Amino acid sequence: MSASLTESDLGVVYSRARPGLIRLAVLLFDDLAAAEDVVQDVFARVHQKRPPVDSLERYLTTAVLNTARSLLRRRRVAANALVRLRTHEPVSAPGADELTPEQARVWAAITGLPLRQRQVVVCRFYLDLTERDTAQTLGVSLSTVKTLSLPRHEGAGSFPRRARWMTSNASCARLWPPVSPR
Amino acid sequence: MDDLERVVRETLAARVAPLTDERIAADLPQPGPPRPRRRHHLLLPLAAAVAVAAVAIGVGGGVHYAQNPRPEQTHTQPPPPPDSSILLGFWTVKTIVDRGRPVAIPSGGVPAITFKTTSSATLDSGCEQLRTSVRIKGKRLTFGSLIFDAPLSGPCPAPTQVLARKVLAIVPRLDHWSATADTLQLTSADGSSMTFGWNELQLVFSTKPLEAGRRDGTAFQLMYAARHGHVFLEWHWAHSSFGIPTSVSSLTTIAECGRANSRASFVFGLAAPGTTRAEFRPINGPPTELTMMAIPGSPAKAFGRFVEPANSTGTVTAYRVDGSIVGSKPVKSCN
Numbered sequence: 001m002s003a004s005l006t007e008s009d010l011g012v013v014y015s016r017a018r019p020g021l022i023r024l025a026v027l028l029f030d031d032l033a034a035a036e037d038v039v040q041d042v043f044a045r046v047h048q049k050r051p052p053v054d055s056l057e058r059y060l061t062t063a064v065l066n067t068a069r070s071l072l073r074r075r076r077v078a079a080n081a082l083v084r085l086r087t088h089e090p091v092s093a094p095g096a097d098e099l100t101p102e103q104a105r106v107w108a109a110i111t112g113l114p115l116r117q118r119q120v121v122v123c124r125f126y127l128d129l130t131e132r133d134t135a136q137t138l139g140v141s142l143s144t145v146k147t148l149s150l151p152r153h154e155g156a157g158s159f160p161r162r163a164r165w166m167t168s169n170a171s172c173a174r175l176w177p178p179v180s181p182r
Numbered sequence: 183m184d185d186l187e188r189v190v191r192e193t194l195a196a197r198v199a200p201l202t203d204e205r206i207a208a209d210l211p212q213p214g215p216p217r218p219r220r221r222h223h224l225l226l227p228l229a230a231a232v233a234v235a236a237v238a239i240g241v242g243g244g245v246h247y248a249q250n251p252r253p254e255q256t257h258t259q260p261p262p263p264p265d266s267s268i269l270l271g272f273w274t275v276k277t278i279v280d281r282g283r284p285v286a287i288p289s290g291g292v293p294a295i296t297f298k299t300t301s302s303a304t305l306d307s308g309c310e311q312l313r314t315s316v317r318i319k320g321k322r323l324t325f326g327s328l329i330f331d332a333p334l335s336g337p338c339p340a341p342t343q344v345l346a347r348k349v350l351a352i353v354p355r356l357d358h359w360s361a362t363a364d365t366l367q368l369t370s371a372d373g374s375s376m377t378f379g380w381n382e383l384q385l386v387f388s389t390k391p392l393e394a395g396r397r398d399g400t401a402f403q404l405m406y407a408a409r410h411g412h413v414f415l416e417w418h419w420a421h422s423s424f425g426i427p428t429s430v431s432s433l434t435t436i437a438e439c440g441r442a443n444s445r446a447s448f449v450f451g452l453a454a455p456g457t458t459r460a461e462f463r464p465i466n467g468p469p470t471e472l473t474m475m476a477i478p479g480s481p482a483k484a485f486g487r488f489v490e491p492a493n494s495t496g497t498v499t500a501y502r503v504d505g506s507i508v509g510s511k512p513v514k515s516c517n
Contacts, residue, residue, distance in 0.1 A: 019206045023198040032201070098200050099193070106193040125187060126194040 013056065014043055021064050027122045028068040030096070030111055038067045061127065062137050065119050116140075120148040266318045268361045269297040272414060273378035276365075278348065282373040285348050288341035293349045295366075295378060296414075305353060307346035309338035314353075323359040323368065352376060386413065386475050386484045404450055404486055406477045413452045413484050447494050449513055450486030457500040457508045460485040464496035472498070 018039055025035035042063040051059040099107055110121060116138075123134040124145075135145045275293040278285040287293075294306040297316065305312045305328065315326030328350065338346070356368040356376065366378040387404040405414045449462045449472060463469040472485040485500075500508040 019201075019203040022206055023201050026198055026201060027194055030197075096197070099196055102189065103193040103196050106189055107197055110190070110193065121190065122194065125191045126198075 010043075010047060010050075013046075013060075017057075017060055018043070021060060024061065024122065024126070025064050025068055027110075027126055028065070028115075028118060029071070034071065038064060038071055041067055058137060062139070065123075065138060069115055069119070116144075117148045120145055124149055266300045266323075266359075268363070269300060269318075269359070269366065271380065272296045273366050273380060275349075275376060276379045277375075277377040278345075278352065279373065279375045280348060280352055285345065288339070288345060293345065293376075305349075307349045308342045309346040312350075318359070321358055321360065324357050325353055328353065349376075386477050387473075387486060404448075404475070404484060406452070406480065406482065406484060413450060413486075446488045446490045448486060449489050449494070449498060450484060451498060451500075451511070453483040453485050453500060454508050456502050457483065457485075458503040460498060460500045462487065462489055462494075462496055462498050462513070464489070464494050467496075 021039045021042070022032070022035045025038045026032060029035070042060060045063065046056075046060070096104075096107070110118060113121065119138055120134060123129045123137055124131070127137075129137060131145045131149060132142060134149075135142045138145070273295050275287060275295075278287060278293075293308045296304040296306070298304065300318055301316050303314055303316050303325070305314060305325075310330060312328040312330055314328050317324045317326070352370075352374050353368075353376070355370040355372060355374055357371065358369045360367050360369075364380045366380070367375060368378075369375040385404075386406050406412075449470075451460070453460060453474065457474075459474060460472040461469045462472055470487060470489055472487045475484045475486065477484055485498075495513065497510055497512050499510040502508055
């Protein structure tokens with residue numbers, strides 16, 4: 001039986017894991033205040049539920065991804081009203097202006113991806129999770145992850161498939177203009 | 183990894199690279215006047231949920247946590263209440279200050295306090311034993327009425343009587359506590375204080391109580407407090423009386439007899455010099471030889487043994503090697 005988190009463990013985990021989880025949340029909606037709130041919300045739940053220590057890292061990651069997802073859903077619902085009222089001006093997390101022009105284009109494309117796809121991209125290429133781990137973390141099937149991931153680079157033969165994937169996505173099409181085999 | 187993956191990886195890493203641990207920590211509210219919290223209107227429902235959860239789970243002190251829900255910000259939150267379980271055990275006085283004036287502690291009877299639980303204590307003034315209730319709230323600690331329990335065995339010399347009167351006058355005024363593993367300090371606003379040291383207890387005997395149901399406990403220990411010249415019985419219950427699994431350590435100053443469980447009592451004592459054997463003679467049964475136990479690092483010896491039934495009443499008698507009696511003491515209904 002795995003050990004449960006004690007009060008003092010939680011304090012240590014909180015101080016160590018919080019910055020990394022905030023960075024993860026920022027990649028999901030580019031908003032530092034919201035990221036802090038999401039992470040805080042997650043820790044409030046961890047305090048209540050006391051998940052087993054051995055699966056804590058995955059629990060926290062999944063919790064941040066899911067909380068971010070529900071937050072973004074809620075935001076989308078409220079967005080129309082806010083657009084009409086002009087009361088909400090999203091504030092980008094600090095550091096966006098430190099990207100190179102190419103990175104800025106890529107970032108703009110990533111922020112334009114549908115949420116689930118953005119989560120997959122972040123899991124795969126920021127958290128360095130395998131496709132299987134990504135599926136487990138997000139609670140989706142492996143095939144979903146494969147569909148939403150960048151197609152694998154498997155030599156020259158894979159290029160058309162990758163190009164199709166890119167052009168099938170409006171953001172990617174803007175980001176990576178028509179590609180040609182090298 | 184191909185170019186596309188590399189670019190995506192680099193972009194994601196570059197996007198959060200400026201958000202260093204220090205920068206995130208610096209974004210936390212600093213000491214001083216509170217600054218407005220950056221929060222989107224849309225996050226208010228979430229914030230409310232977090233606040234409700236924080237209050238519900240009792241983290242960081244209710245409303246305060248709800249307003250600023252960050253457990254690690256000790257500079258903006260009151261520190262967590264001290265864990266009063268550190269008080270449990272036997273403490274002997276090291277220093278006494280009465281309204282700013284140090285009080286001399288004569289050799290001999292040393293005042294002591296035993297916290298059986300965090301809500302009850304036994305006070306040994308040096309001449310007599312008293313019991314009292316304890317109320318702890320955060321760093322505040324107040325004692326209830328001091329109830330006379332029993333005189334300590336042996337004579338109480340005049341200097342110790344003076345000290346005992348001082349102790350009984352100071353204790354009701356004490357209203358704050360602080361403790362480390364070795365030191366307990368009780369203080370009052372008028373400059374009075376009592377500093378106690380954790381009494382080095384030596385384990386004399388350890389066993390599991392005789393089986394008699396679920397209140398058997400997990401450990402039953404006879405301890406020797408060298409500085410105080412007493413033997414104490416300590417037991418660890420595996421279950422509370424109302425069935426909630428717990429581990430409660432209690433320490434008793436009951437001399438010579440302690441009720442182990444519903445089946446048996448443990449008769450024990452500190453052997454007087456010259457004692458080679460001791461027996462317990464119940465009023466309605468044959469005598470039981472008590473086990474003599476050496477106390478590590480001490481010339482003193484203890485004796486003890488489980489006796490049945492639990493409420494045994496009888497007499498403990500100590501004998502010298504030639505069979506003559508060193509002393510005898512009645513033991514009444516061990517409870």
